[in-house]
Amino acid sequence: MTDNIDLPYRPCVGVMLLNRQGQVFVGQRLDTTLEAWQMPQGGIDPGEDPLATAIRELREETGIAPNLVELIAQAPGKFQYDLPSDLIGKVWKGKYRGQTQRWFLFRFLGQDSDVRIETAHPEFRAWRWAxxxxxxxxxxxxxxxxxxxxLTAFSAYLN
Known part of the structure; x- marks a missing residue:
């Protein structure tokens, strides 16, 4: 097995989606039995603009159409995390040690009925506002x- 420090970070985006009450969309991943939630996120395709990736990933993971969100802010800089050692080699075909992410904050303009996690390639088993x-x-x-x-990066926009 490759030492994880030799592996690169996966370029990725994250999306914080706020509803009208200032709550954040979180989904419970299908591929884990953990009682853990996360905001939508996903890999940036080669040559893809990070904002375009964020809008694409939001639609792929939540079914929310691009016309139902408005960009509020982009976090300055990039954020990074490492996978726990027991997940390295199992996630992303073993190619990465973690992710480097660009984060975007959007306001949700639709209704809860516009959220459809039963997408072509579902990632969440459940969702809610947190x-x-x-x-x-x-x-x-x-x-x-x-x-x-x-949360610190977007604190000025959160109630």
Whole structure:
């Protein structure tokens, strides 16, 4: 097995989606039995613009059409996390040690009925709106530091 420090980080985006009440969309992943939630995220395809990736990933994971969101902010800089050692080699075909992410904050303009996680390639088994202050404790432990950084980056927009 390759030593994880020799592996690169996967270029990725993350999406914080706020509803009218200031709550954040979180989904429960299909591929884990953990009681863990996360915001939509996904890999940037070669040559793809990060904002375009964020809009594409949001649609792929939530079924939310691009006309039902409006961009509020893009977090400055990039955020990074490492996978726990027991997941390296199992996730992303063993090519990456973690992710480097660009984060985008969107306002959801639609109704809850516009959220359809039963997409062509579903990633979530359930979804809900979460209070931003409760977000970090609902996330898998290895992503908590990253989520704290994202919340700090967008704090001016959160109630």
């Amino acid at each position: 209070d931003p202050k409760d977000l970090v404790m609902q996330i898998v432990p290895f992503k908590r530091g990253l989520y704290e950084e994202v």
